[in-house]
Amino acid sequence: MTSESDLLQDLDPFDIFDAEAERLDRFFSSLGEEGWNGPTRCAGWSVRDVLAHLAGEELYNHACLTGDIEGFFRMLEREGIPVDDAYGWVDRFNDWCVRRRRGLPVEQVLREWREKNGETRRRMRELGRDTLIRTAAGPYPAGLQTFHYDSEYATHADDVGAPVSAEEAGFRLEWRVRFGLVALAERKSNAQVERDGDRIRGRVDGLTVELSAADFVEATVGRLPEGHPLDPRVRSALRCLA
Structure with missing residues (x-):
């Protein structure tokens, strides 16, 4: 099995997380109304919906940081989101995150995402890559969990068309290939x-x-x-x- 030490040890997941979050923030900050309503690679989601998804999923990220996954699942059930299957709840949770923010001013959603994600990035870095955190799949190293966040942010940046400079492209492709190989092995x-x-x-x-x-x-x-x-x-x- 491909291990983290084989492919990822010389990469800093926390720096990558910061870079991908900053890319999205720069892109979101540049948008007018037409841009927010533009299509993405996520079926049925506008650019604004992708932001709503990112803001909403911080509920899960913070539950992992506090170790309160049970409380997170109880919240989902109160909101009418069944959690009695392995991972089917994820799509329902994502849809709920988007729907409940569609009526909010986009500036409010952007502020929510910046604040909550900034806290996630800071706390994950403070934990360090070897500290175990609680996730829906069980205890998991914070560094590897951060690589998952890195991949999601890079994917959604591409989904909405956030620019990637020629200077960044090579390294960005390299770490994504390496983490893809690790994720397949996992x-x-x-x-x-x-x-x-x-x-x-x-x-x-x-x-x-x-x-x-x-x-x-x-x-x-x-x-x-x-x-x-x-x-x-x-x-x-x-x-x-x-």
């Missing part, structure tokens, strides 16, 4: 993958594929375009992140 995916420079070779159910690093990242987060020729079985096996 999920015990039936995809057997290996990296060869800027290509990723994989084998799934007897199918052998080769992807660019960029397409591999998009596959891990479920963002390959519909017309991409990758076999659906391989797509499913490679999907391991938000």
Whole structure:
């Protein structure tokens, strides 16, 4: 199994989290009304809805930091969100976060996200990468959890079209490839993958594929375009992140 020490030890997840949050903040701060209402890669969500999702999910992030996952689930149940299945509650929670913020001024939602996410980033950095925190899946190292946040923020930045400079692009792709490989190993995916420079070779159910690093990242987060020729079985096996 690919371990964190193999691929991630020389990367600082907290610096990456700061960089991706700052990218989103710069983008959100530049928007007018038309921009907030613009489409994204998230089906049915506008740019404003993606912000609402990011603001709302801080409820979960803070529950992990305080160790009160049970209290978080009780809150969901009070709001009519069933939590009696493994991860089906996640989509229902995300939808609820967006719906309950659609009637609020966007400036208020942006302020909520900045404050709550700023606290999350500060507290995760203070904990350090080896401290265990409570998550819905059980105890988990804060550093690895932060890499999950990094991946989600990078994905949503791409979803809304937040700019990435040429100077940033290479490092950003590199850490996302590495974390994608780690996440696949964590999920015990039936995809057997290996990296060869800027290509990723994989084998799934007897199918052998080769992807660019960029397409591999998009596959891990479920963002390959519909017309991409990758076999659906391989797509499913490679999907391991938000």
